[in-house]
Amino acid sequence: MFLMFAIVIAIVIMVGFQRRERLKRSGIGEVDKMEGHKFEHYLGHLFRSQGYNAEVTQAAGDYGVDHLLTKQGKKIAVQAKRYKGNVGLEAVQQVEAGKAHYGASEAWVVSNSDYTDQAITLAKSNGVRLIARKELIEMMLKMNAPTKPTTTASSGSVSQVAAFPSPKKDNMCGLCGGTMIKRKSTKGEVYACSNYPGCKNIQAI
Structure with missing residues (x-):
């Protein structure tokens, strides 16, 4: 009986966690x-x-x-x-x-x-x-779902770009309505939301 109760509790916790992660992912x-x-x-x-x-x-x-x-x-x-x-x-x-x-x-x-x-x-x-x-x-x-990985012909590297609306058109973040700003990262220049880290919308240029 205790084992069954523990399993039910574990399932409830897991479902709750997945629901919260899903909501977070949606924005x-x-x-x-x-x-x-x-x-x-x-x-x-x-x-x-x-x-x-x-x-x-x-x-x-x-x-x-x-x-x-x-x-x-x-x-x-x-x-x-x-x-x-x-x-x-x-x-x-x-x-x-x-x-x-x-x-x-x-x-x-x-x-x-x-x-x-x-x-x-x-x-x-x-x-x-x-x-x-x-x-x-x-x-x-x-x-907000990521696109399929694409391979760069010159380098053979695989990259994954999120399907956010392009910030180049109107400079607005597709997640929170903030401003997309050009910033430098370890992978080169990217567009990042001005509300980071509250909003983690980052796009390759």
Whole structure:
């Protein structure tokens, strides 16, 4: 009996550890600390990693839409909500109205949190997609997953580069919204996040 109890405890501890490591790997902790506009820009990187063309709308008078995504001729209106509590039905109402204004075919709400029962019910009746914390973490893990090792023809060395959005384009960290700075390392020059060591986003140049 004691042995069985010890095994169960060990499994619970192991599962808890794996869950914490998974969350850490996703970068959701940094997202939870972001200001609203940084979260919006971060989502732009996230959507681009999935093959969307992501356009951030103007900060004021955006008609309830923070991003306009286009892919294969389809336009999607997206509202970003970085919340501590559950997102209410107002977000669904706003993005649905914004969808009509921008002539989009779909409407999404994306949050690092979850949604109220009212928001879920309204979204179902209006065909609005709600991306909550769990799905967002899955998307982040996919973006942050390392690519397959590549071999350099000249040296024959193998390197592994994380699939973060390129900092060369807009100089923003794809994990926390900080600034990617060119720094020297033992392997030469790299781009490193200005929030290091809190954010460990490092990219080869």
